[in-house]
Amino acid sequence: MLIVDKKKLAALLDEVKVIAVIGAVDKPGRPVDRVCRYMIDAGYQIIPVHPKRQDVWGLKTYKSVTDIPVPVDLVNLxxxxxxxxxxxxxxxxxxxxxxxxxxxEGIFSPEARELLSGNNITVIEDRCIMVDHINLAGKK
Known part of the structure; x- marks a missing residue:
């Protein structure tokens, strides 16, 4: 399912609480660092995922999304x-x-979209979660 409706996107961002971030790196200046620090400050529980790092943003970091011991609401790539x-x-x-x-933003995968279709997972491509949160938070 692809979301283009801004009200649905705003509702999703309001309902999501736990976000797994695949490719988490806390190097200043990197988009992932800027976006995730913003999302942490916005009140989301961020769970970093990186195959080699163990402590990103001062948070326990998992090698794979499959290693995370709690349910996640959103996987951010x-x-x-x-x-x-x-x-x-x-x-x-x-x-x-x-x-x-x-x-x-800048990331597309028709194959990922196809794999996830039929599993009641909303797939969003080529959008910055931080920009959408800034523009849509609280606007359902």
Whole structure:
């Protein structure tokens, strides 16, 4: 399911509480760092995912989304498009499906979209969650 309706997108951002961030890196100046620091300040529980790092933003960091011990509402990808289908497959292994699979600005994956279709997971491509939150928060 692709969201284009701004009211639905605003409602989704309001309902989501726990966000897994695949490709989490806390290097100043990187988009993932700026966006996730904003989302943390906005009150979201951010769970960093990175195969080599252990402590991003002072938070426990998991090697894979499948290693996260709690359900997540949204999976946010900061990875190149060619890796998104693999991450979609990981998401499908989860016991509790997230509500949303969000590919950041400039990231597209028709294969990931196809893999997740029919699983009641909203797929968003080529959008910055921070920009949408700034523009839509509280505007249902």
């Amino acid at each position: 900061f990875r190149a498009s060619e890796f998104c289908a693999g991450h979609a497959r990981e998401v499908l292994e989860l016991e509790n499906m997230p509500r949303c699979f969000w590919m950041q």
